[in-house]
Amino acid sequence: MTRIDDSFARLRAEGKKAFVAYIMAGDPDLETSLAVMKGLPAAGVDVIELGMPFTDPMADGETIQLAGQRALEGGQTLEKTLAMARAFREGDQKTPIVMMGYYNPIYSRGVERFLADAREAGIDGLIVVDLPPEEDSELCLPAQAAGINFIRLATPTTDAKRLPTVLQNTSGFVYYVSITGITGAGAARPEDVAPEVARIKAATDLPVIVGFGITTPEAAQGIAGIADGCVVGSAIVKLIGEGRPAAEVLERVAALAAGAHAA
Amino acid sequence: MADDGINSYMTGPDEQGRFGIHGGRFVSETLMPLILDLEARYEFAKTDPEFWAEMDDLWKHYVGRPSPLYYAERMTEHLGGAKIYLKRDELNHTGAHKINNVLGQIILARRMGKTRIIAETGAGQHGVATATVCAKFGLKCVVYMGAHDVERQAPNVFRMRLLGAEVVPVTSGRGTLKDAMNDALRDWVTNVRDTFYCIGTVAGPHPYPAMVRDFQSIIGKEVRWQLAEQEGEGRLPDTVIAAIGGGSNAMGLFYPFLDDPSVRIIGVEAGGKGVDDRMQHCASLTGGRPGVLHGNRTYLLQDEDGQILEGFSISAGLDYPGIGPEHAWLHDIGRAEYVSITDAEALEAFQLSCALEGIIPALEPSHALAHVVKIAPTLPKDHIIVMNMCGRGDKDIFTVAKHLGFDMKI
Numbered sequence: 001m002t003r004i005d006d007s008f009a010r011l012r013a014e015g016k017k018a019f020v021a022y023i024m025a026g027d028p029d030l031e032t033s034l035a036v037m038k039g040l041p042a043a044g045v046d047v048i049e050l051g052m053p054f055t056d057p058m059a060d061g062e063t064i065q066l067a068g069q070r071a072l073e074g075g076q077t078l079e080k081t082l083a084m085a086r087a088f089r090e091g092d093q094k095t096p097i098v099m100m101g102y103y104n105p106i107y108s109r110g111v112e113r114f115l116a117d118a119r120e121a122g123i124d125g126l127i128v129v130d131l132p133p134e135e136d137s138e139l140c141l142p143a144q145a146a147g148i149n150f151i152r153l154a155t156p157t158t159d160a161k162r163l164p165t166v167l168q169n170t171s172g173f174v175y176y177v178s179i180t181g182i183t184g185a186g187a188a189r190p191e192d193v194a195p196e197v198a199r200i201k202a203a204t205d206l207p208v209i210v211g212f213g214i215t216t217p218e219a220a221q222g223i224a225g226i227a228d229g230c231v232v233g234s235a236i237v238k239l240i241g242e243g244r245p246a247a248e249v250l251e252r253v254a255a256l257a258a259g260a261h262a263a
Numbered sequence: 264m265a266d267d268g269i270n271s272y273m274t275g276p277d278e279q280g281r282f283g284i285h286g287g288r289f290v291s292e293t294l295m296p297l298i299l300d301l302e303a304r305y306e307f308a309k310t311d312p313e314f315w316a317e318m319d320d321l322w323k324h325y326v327g328r329p330s331p332l333y334y335a336e337r338m339t340e341h342l343g344g345a346k347i348y349l350k351r352d353e354l355n356h357t358g359a360h361k362i363n364n365v366l367g368q369i370i371l372a373r374r375m376g377k378t379r380i381i382a383e384t385g386a387g388q389h390g391v392a393t394a395t396v397c398a399k400f401g402l403k404c405v406v407y408m409g410a411h412d413v414e415r416q417a418p419n420v421f422r423m424r425l426l427g428a429e430v431v432p433v434t435s436g437r438g439t440l441k442d443a444m445n446d447a448l449r450d451w452v453t454n455v456r457d458t459f460y461c462i463g464t465v466a467g468p469h470p471y472p473a474m475v476r477d478f479q480s481i482i483g484k485e486v487r488w489q490l491a492e493q494e495g496e497g498r499l500p501d502t503v504i505a506a507i508g509g510g511s512n513a514m515g516l517f518y519p520f521l522d523d524p525s526v527r528i529i530g531v532e533a534g535g536k537g538v539d540d541r542m543q544h545c546a547s548l549t550g551g552r553p554g555v556l557h558g559n560r561t562y563l564l565q566d567e568d569g570q571i572l573e574g575f576s577i578s579a580g581l582d583y584p585g586i587g588p589e590h591a592w593l594h595d596i597g598r599a600e601y602v603s604i605t606d607a608e609a610l611e612a613f614q615l616s617c618a619l620e621g622i623i624p625a626l627e628p629s630h631a632l633a634h635v636v637k638i639a640p641t642l643p644k645d646h647i648i649v650m651n652m653c654g655r656g657d658k659d660i661f662t663v664a665k666h667l668g669f670d671m672k673i
Contacts, residue, residue: 054569055436055571056436056445058445058557059293059452061449065435102555104556104569105570107555107560108554108567108569109569130290130291130558131289132289132291134295135289152292153291153292155292155293156293157294157295157297158292158296162295162296166292177292180293180455185453
């Protein structure tokens with residue numbers, strides 16, 4: 001059992017949907033992003049997705065691209081992102097942290113070294129966009145062996161034939177990408193997403209969380225209502241990009257979380 | 264055949280799309296079903312005589328193949344050593360080797376029922392080739408090009424627009440070729456159902472590196488029979504040389520010779536201002552290390568944190584921080600050698616080709632020619648070098664004029 005499994009068990013017992021929030025580590029600087037991160041659990045965030053900046057984020061829209069650039073320009077590295085998670089863990093033993101990003105910085109550090117460091121830093125799960133099931137031996141299987149969940153993305157193009165392949169080595173939860181597209185793009189409608197979520201839930205006992213295109217508390221409520229929870233990323237990162245103070249960002253996060261929790 | 268336990272160098276990639284540790288399919292889940300479909304369709308097309316009949320017909324009547332294999336007599340005399348042949352792929356329709364591959368991919372896209380074609384381009388040659396074939400088949404074409412390249416390659420941008428393509432200047436990241444590739448991938452993931460991504464080089468997720476290689480291999484196959492025709496039955500080149508950005512023209516020349524141990528294979532990377540000066544080159548093999556980008560593992564220019572660095576070269580067509588995975592593998596096992604040539608050396612070779620052979624080469628093959636200039640004098644007169652003249656230099660005259668201090672303003 002990881003913190004992710006514990007959190008979803010608790011939410012299920014309470015009859016609540018999960019609210020997952022994404023922030024980019026080091027955006028716009030380490031101090032600000034750590035302050036936001038520390039405030040997320042109190043704002044109602046059940047799972048934190050901590051973005052690892054990368055120069056070439058091929059699956060991300062402009063908002064997250066720019067966040068990654070700000071972080072890199074501010075000197076953020078994988079080493080510092082791990083240190084940030086460690087600093088967060090000193091004050092919070094309960095909230096799961098999922099690191100999300102691209103494979104090259106991890107590969108560059110060395111998979112074994114990265115997994116040992118991530119475990120020690122209190123990381124519970126990984127989402128690595130450019131590692132499909134076909135590349136499971138790279139990181140997915142070693143991560144599971146190290147006790148870290150590997151969370152897979154399922155998408156509208158993941159058809160019935162492929163779904164078992166996608167679910168096979170997935171743990172923690174399934175992240176359903178509600179649109180064919182990049183982060184921060186068009187909004188998904190609950191009525192379109194519901195049958196897809198049902199299709200996935202029929203094939204797995206894992207919680208199914210829906211992300212991409214959710215920007216308002218109402219949308220969070222609508223999407224969380226037809227799944228086990230929802231993810232908001234770009235809408236939060238956008239506020240940080242506009243230079244809003246941590247308190248204001250967290251206020252918005254609280255409103256989004258309240259939306260999801262009202263579902 | 265190979266003598267180090269490998270029966271053949273021509274069997275790759277394996278089922279996972281690997282050449283040794285390189286290659287693979289490092290893409291997001293949204294694209295994965297399409298990549299698998301493409302692989303199945305390509306596997307079928309590869310052995311389908313109708314597919315190749317269509318290719319051969321277009322290669323002959325639309326592209327103008329076979330391209331000549333030309334004995335560069337004055338260049339040979341000037342250098343005073345090896346006998347130099349130039350494979351004249353700059354005489355193809357659209358002025359470069361790029362169209363060899365574009366035709367194959369577009370025919371495949373049509374068979375898959377795709378109606379919209381996207382491409383990335385650096386110098387604009389691949390973009391022009393794609394726009395050309397799309398115009399011929401009445402397909403919608405969108406070309407992603409770094410904002411900086413849009414500026415410095417204005418004639419090619421206009422060409423693409425004349426051909427009916429939409430050219431999208433890419434400002435994300437640093438607005439370079441790799442960012443254009445990122446934006447093309449973002450477009451693809453968004454429009455995956457009707458869109459085909461026509462990749463311009465032997466890189467990207469499997470099956471692209473193998474597929475583009477197979478389409479470009481027409482270059483090396485022609486060289487085999489053309490040289491035999493001119494030098495006698497069974498005569499193989501002693502050395503084959505080509506320039507490398509992503510590496511498609513080089514792979515096309517090298518591949519048919521991989522299992523001929525007497526043929527020395529040399530790839531020439533862009534050394535920019537010199538491979539010693541950090542960041543001032545784009546020689547991925549000589550100055551990079553293995554990493555994962557744009558769907559494959561290969562040698563990349565990157566910092567110690569795994570962040571990708573920008574390449575630098577006088578040639579926009581070589582300006583990419585990676586290299587095709589099959590080259591990475593050939594480098595690892597030592598079947599091919601890879602060297603680098605600086606901007607200054609390429610500029611000199613460019614002028615030499617103009618003066619001695621009446622051929623204005625693109626800056627990309629000027630790099631290969633610069634290496635020929637280095638080694639030919641050291642080789643005996645019966646040593647045959649075949650170099651791929653993969654593109655013509657019209658697009659580069661502004662860049663060259665600037666470097667030579669010539670005022671082009673009319």
